[in-house]
Amino acid sequence: MALQFPDLDPVALSLGPLDIRWYALSYMAGFLLGWWAIKKFLDKYPSVYLTKDKVDDLLTWIIIGVILGGRLGYVLFYNFDYYLENPLDALMIWHGGMAFHGGLIGVITAMILFAWKNKMPFFAVADRVAVVTPIGLFFGRIANFINGELYGRASDLPWAMVFGEGDVARHPSQIYQAATEGLILFAVLLIAQRFPVIRNRYGILSGLFLSGYAIMRFFIEFTRQPDSQLGLLFADLSMGQILCIPMFLSGVAIIIYALKKHAKAR
Numbered sequence: 631m632a633l634q635f636p637d638l639d640p641v642a643l644s645l646g647p648l649d650i651r652w653y654a655l656s657y658m659a660g661f662l663l664g665w666w667a668i669k670k671f672l673d674k675y676p677s678v679y680l681t682k683d684k685v686d687d688l689l690t691w692i693i694i695g696v697i698l699g700g701r702l703g704y705v706l707f708y709n710f711d712y713y714l715e716n717p718l719d720a721l722m723i724w725h726g727g728m729a730f731h732g733g734l735i736g737v738i739t740a741m742i743l744f745a746w747k748n749k750m751p752f753f754a755v756a757d758r759v760a761v762v763t764p765i766g767l768f769f770g771r772i773a774n775f776i777n778g779e780l781y782g783r784a785s786d787l788p789w790a791m792v793f794g795e796g797d798v799a800r801h802p803s804q805i806y807q808a809a810t811e812g813l814i815l816f817a818v819l820l821i822a823q824r825f826p827v828i829r830n831r832y833g834i835l836s837g838l839f840l841s842g843y844a845i846m847r848f849f850i851e852f853t854r855q856p857d858s859q860l861g862l863l864f865a866d867l868s869m870g871q872i873l874c875i876p877m878f879l880s881g882v883a884i885i886i887y888a889l890k891k892h893a894k895a896r
Contacts, residue, residue: 632799633791640777656773657696660766665689667762675829679750680758688744692759695740696733696766703732707869708857730767730847731873737763753832753888760839761819767843768812775804782806782853803854810846818842833888840881844874 643650669682680688705713707729741759745752774780781793782801790799819839828834851871856862860869 632797633789635778635791635793638776638778652776653770653773656769657766659769661689661693661696663765663769664692664759664762667765668758671758671761671823675823677754677758679748679754684748688741688755688759691740691744692737695736695738697736699736699739700728700730700733703729703735707732707873709859712859731870731877734877751832753836757829757832757835760836761816761823763839764812764816764819768808768816771804771808771812775802775808780804781855783855785853800855801853803850806850806853807847810850811843815839815842815846831888831891833884833891837881837883837885837888840884841878842881844878844881847871848874848878 640651640653641649642652642655665685668680668685668688672680672682672685737759738756741755742752745755778793780803781791782803784790784798785801786799787801789802791802792799819835819842822828822835822838828838848871851868851874854868854870856868862868863872
C-alpha cells in the first residue's frame with residue numbers, strides 16, 4: 631500500500647492578513663545559513679580578498695541575483711508562452727515559479743558585478759559561495775515537498791507516495807533532490823575544501839559544484855514528473871536535464887582551467 635502525502639499547510643505562520651509560507655522561510659534559511667557558513671569558513675580558511683565584512687554586502691547581491699535570475703529563468707525556460715501572453719504575471723513572484731538554472735545565472739551575474747566593484751578575482755568569490763549553495767538547495771527542496779509540488783513519476787517502491795488527488799503513487803523526488811544536491815553535494819564540497827591543492831586554486835570548488843550538481847540533477851530527473859506545460863523534450867529528456875548538460879561541461883572546463891593555472895589562490 632502506497633504512502634499518503636501528509637496534509638501539510640504551505641503557510642507556516644499567519645499574522646493577520648500576512649501569510650508567511652514555508653517556501654519563503656526556506657529561502658531565508660538558505661541565505662542566512664549560507665552567509666553564516668561563509669564567515670565561519672573564512673575563520674578557518676582566510677582570504678585576502680573576501681574579508682568577513684564584505685560578506686555582508688555580498689549577501690545583498692546574492693539575494694537580488696537569486697530572486698531576479700530564478701524568476702526570469704522560470705519565465706524563459708519553463709513557461710514562456712504563458713508569460714508572453716500575460717507579461718504582468720511575471721512580476722507576481724508570490725504566486726510561485728522559480729528556476730534553479732535561472733537563479734544560478736542571476737547569482738553568477740551578481741558575483742561578477744560584486745567582484746568587479748571590489749577589485750577581486752571572480753573565483754575568489756564564487757568558490758566561497760559554491761561551497762555553501764547546497765544549504766539553500768536542501769531547504770528549497772524540503773519546501774517543495776511541504777507544498778506537495780515538483781513530485782516524481784509513478785512508482786511501486788515501498789516509499790512511493792500519493793500526492794494530491796488520485797491514487798497514483800509517485801517518487802518523492804523532492805526528498806531525493808534534497809539528499810543529493812543538498813546534503814551529499816554539501817559534504818563533497820566540504821571535504822574538497824579541506825585540501826590545499828583544491829582550495830588554493832581558484833575555480834576548482836566552483837567547477838566541482840557545477841559538475842556535481844549537474845550529474846545529480848540529471849539522474850534524479852529520471853524519477854521526477856516532467857513539467858506539464860513542457861513534457862519531455864529532445865531525446866526524451868526534461869528541460870532540467872537539458873540545462874544540466876552545459877552546466878556539467880562548464881564545470882569540467884573550469885576545473886581543467888584552474889588546474890592548468892600556475893598562480894595559487896590566497
